[in-house]
Amino acid sequence: xxxPAEPLIEWKDVTKTYPGRDSQAxxxxxxxIDNDAHIAITGPSGSGKTTALNxxxxxxxxxxxxxxxxxxxxxxxxxxxxxRLRRRIAFVFQEFYLxxxxxxxxxxxxxxxxxxxxxxxxxxxxxxxxxxxxxxDLAASRANQLSGGQRQRVTLARAVVxxxxxxxxxxxxxxxxxxxxxxxxxxIDTVHGQGAAVVMVTHDPRAASRAPTRWGVSExxxxxxxxx
Amino acid sequence: xxxxxxxxxVPGTASRPPLLDEALGPIRAQPWKTLLTGLGVAVAxxxxxxxxxxxxxxxSALIEHVRxxxxxxxxxxxxxxxxxxxxxxxxxxxxxxxxxLAQSFTSWRLQVEVAAVDxxxxxxxxxxxxxxxxxxxETREDIALAGGSWDDLFTTTRAVFIGTGLMRQDGLQLxxxxxxxxxxMVVRGVIAxxxxxxxxxxxxxxxxxxxxxxxxxxxxxxxTGFAPPGAANTLASxxxxxxxxxxxxTVQARAVPDAAPLLDAVTADVATGARYxxxxxxxxxxxxxxxxxxxxxxxxxxxxALKKSVGASGAQLLTEVGIQAGVIGAxxxxxxxxxxxxxxxxxxxxxDLVAYVPWGLVIGLPPLAAxxxxxxxxxxxxxxxxxxxxxxxxxx
Ligand SMILES: Nc1ncnc2c1ncn2[C@@H]1O[C@H](COP(=O)(O)OP(=O)(O)OP(=O)(O)O)[C@@H](O)[C@H]1O
Ligand SMILES: [Mg+2]
Numbered sequence: 130x131x132x133p134a135e136p137l138i139e140w141k142d143v144t145k146t147y148p149g150r151d152s153q154a155x156x157x158x159x160x161x162i163d164n165d166a167h168i169a170i171t172g173p174s175g176s177g178k179t180t181a182l183n184x185x186x187x188x189x190x191x192x193x194x195x196x197x198x199x200x201x202x203x204x205x206x207x208x209x210x211x212x213r214l215r216r217r218i219a220f221v222f223q224e225f226y227l228x229x230x231x232x233x234x235x236x237x238x239x240x241x242x243x244x245x246x247x248x249x250x251x252x253x254x255x256x257x258x259x260x261x262x263x264x265x266d267l268a269a270s271r272a273n274q275l276s277g278g279q280r281q282r283v284t285l286a287r288a289v290v291x292x293x294x295x296x297x298x299x300x301x302x303x304x305x306x307x308x309x310x311x312x313x314x315x316x317i318d319t320v321h322g323q324g325a326a327v328v329m330v331t332h333d334p335r336a337a338s339r340a341p342t343r344w345g346v347s348e349x350x351x352x353x354x355x356x357x
Numbered sequence: 358x359x360x361x362x363x364x365x366x367v368p369g370t371a372s373r374p375p376l377l378d379e380a381l382g383p384i385r386a387q388p389w390k391t392l393l394t395g396l397g398v399a400v401a402x403x404x405x406x407x408x409x410x411x412x413x414x415x416x417s418a419l420i421e422h423v424r425x426x427x428x429x430x431x432x433x434x435x436x437x438x439x440x441x442x443x444x445x446x447x448x449x450x451x452x453x454x455x456x457x458l459a460q461s462f463t464s465w466r467l468q469v470e471v472a473a474v475d476x477x478x479x480x481x482x483x484x485x486x487x488x489x490x491x492x493x494x495e496t497r498e499d500i501a502l503a504g505g506s507w508d509d510l511f512t513t514t515r516a517v518f519i520g521t522g523l524m525r526q527d528g529l530q531l532x533x534x535x536x537x538x539x540x541x542m543v544v545r546g547v548i549a550x551x552x553x554x555x556x557x558x559x560x561x562x563x564x565x566x567x568x569x570x571x572x573x574x575x576x577x578x579x580x581t582g583f584a585p586p587g588a589a590n591t592l593a594s595x596x597x598x599x600x601x602x603x604x605x606x607t608v609q610a611r612a613v614p615d616a617a618p619l620l621d622a623v624t625a626d627v628a629t630g631a632r633y634x635x636x637x638x639x640x641x642x643x644x645x646x647x648x649x650x651x652x653x654x655x656x657x658x659x660x661x662a663l664k665k666s667v668g669a670s671g672a673q674l675l676t677e678v679g680i681q682a683g684v685i686g687a688x689x690x691x692x693x694x695x696x697x698x699x700x701x702x703x704x705x706x707x708x709d710l711v712a713y714v715p716w717g718l719v720i721g722l723p724p725l726a727a728x729x730x731x732x733x734x735x736x737x738x739x740x741x742x743x744x745x746x747x748x749x750x751x752x753x
Contacts, residue, residue: 188666188746209670216668226663230386242375243669251375287667 138162143194169337172346219288223300225280227272258286278309298329380680395689397645401638406697413713461582462493467572469538489568505546516545520558650737671742678738686730
């Protein structure tokens with residue numbers, strides 16, 4: 130065999146201490162996420178799950194330790210390089226943040242604007258993403274006219290429209306009923322099947338059971354390979 | 358597969374960069390708010406246009422006014438074979454004096470050959486114009502001599518004067534001999550300055566009697582004198598009928614304008630005042646855009662955080678808000694410009710003045726207003742650019 134594939138993310142002794150806090154919110158030794166990873170993270174409230182997700186998503190910086198994303202040493206990366214790397218990562222949250230006054234299509238198009246995708250490709254790309262989440266019919270509706278399940282599917286469409294390498298989900302089903310939760314989890318599976326690494330924080334055992342890899346977090350420490 | 362969505366397409370957007378569209382979105386969505394935000398800039402622009410326009414109108418009115426007040430010189434061209442000393446001329450002169458023309462003298466150009474004469478007596482033909490003057494030129498206060506006195510010209514035989522220009526250009530000097538119509542003449546004086554007759558500064562000047570002998574009766578003569586203050590135009594229009602009731606067209610008379618030095622002093626004062634008012638207005642406009650944009654950005658901070666979380670860079674958000682503020686400024690500038698021009702037209706109609714349009718301002722104002730807007734929006738733009746996506750993510 131040739132040399133092992135480069136991991137998507139690698140951490141060495143990464144910790145996070147929030148300013149004004151005595152204790153570490155997160156403390157790790159080594160951590161590795163491969164390009165085809167599908168990971169569920171569980172743990173009690175306040176254990177550091179969101180903190181970990183923010184660090185993985187490059188929206189926050191570790192207090193100590195070193196981290197690499199797609200081979201780039203993040204401690205040496207310029208702000209510009211970080212912005213570029215961030216564009217390979219998409220977030221989905223428990224709350225379905227949308228620009229309320231805009232249409233579904235406009236919400237899904239938003240990342241394309243800032244990623245510098247030519248305008249001619251916007252509608253096709255956004256419609257393909259809406260197709261994937263089953264909302265092509267509602268493209269012209271305003272975001273504030275949608276149900277909770279529909280809104281979460283729009284945020285998923287917005288997340289995948291730029292074909293990210295990493296999809297980070299923080300309680301994506303936390304505000305949904307079972308039927309809607311299943312639909313959202315199905316979509317996340319599809320996105321993973323299309324080649325994105327997925328890391329999902331969840332309290333929902335059914336959601337966690339869908340991921341082949343499960344991590345637990347307790348008092349800022351991540352335990353790898355916990356059983357569901 | 359892809360159904361065409363029912364989305365409103367704004368015409369002409371296809372070629373615009375998507376980021377520009379994103380920046381213009383809120384402006385298109387809320388044109389009245391944009392207008393309100395740009396109101397300060399609009400007021401400043403309108404004030405500036407009005408001030409400069411009114412100043413311009415005042416100036417032209419002032420020029421006209423001052424001209425009529427100070428320009429009291431009247432030039433009269435008589436073209437009926439008048440010759441100084443003959444009866445028709447003396448009658449004409451008396452008529453002009455009776456009408457109030459003071460310090461008047463008569464002059465005409467001779468068509469004779471002139472030549473420089475060197476110490477050996479060699480003649481070199483020259484192109485100097487030759488002008489005859491009546492002795493009354495002595496009374497003129499606006500014509501100054503640099504050498505000699507008028508007596509030297511009118512009482513010495515074979516005397517000529519030259520303009521200071523000839524002295525400088527052709528090296529003529531006091532005491533030089535020149536030849537006029539074949540007769541040797543000596544330069545006895547120099548005309549140093551002449552406000553109303555600059556032609557004299559480049560001429561050889563002869564007494565009228567000598568000129569009559571050398572050149573014969575002239576076809577036309579010019580009489581210039583001073584009317585009483587403010588009466589130059591009136592007198593100039595009356596002169597033709599006074600001098601030649603049956604054929605007034607043979608006489609041409611006009612007032613000579615000369616108001617420039619006084620005007621400069623007056624308008625400098627007015628301009629300074631206008632500049633102060635304009636500067637204060639633009640400062641207020643700047644503050645209005647700055648505050649409105651800043652509060653708009655703060656109000657929509659979650660939206661900017663969201664944009665950042667989907668990949669917007671700080672520079673992109675800075676550009677977006679900067680463009681918005683610039684467009685608000687430009688809209689304000691255009692509205693103010695239009696209002697200012699309407700105001701100017703109204704003022705011109707009301708005060709019965711010729712409308713003056715400050716074209717430099719009309720052309721320069723929209724880009725300037727855009728710049729003011731963009732600069733005013735920089736604080737807000739920086740706030741949007743700095744937004745931390747986590748603060749927004751943390752809200753849950
Ligand atoms: N911005 C912050 N400033 C200070 N402390 C913070 C900040 N964010 C999180 N913390 C603290 O860090 C610890 C871990 O928080 P985190 O949000 O990662 O927990 P979590 O596992 O996501 O919890 P939950 O399941 O309730 O979302 C908590 O003690 C929390 O109070
Ligand atoms: Mg959390």
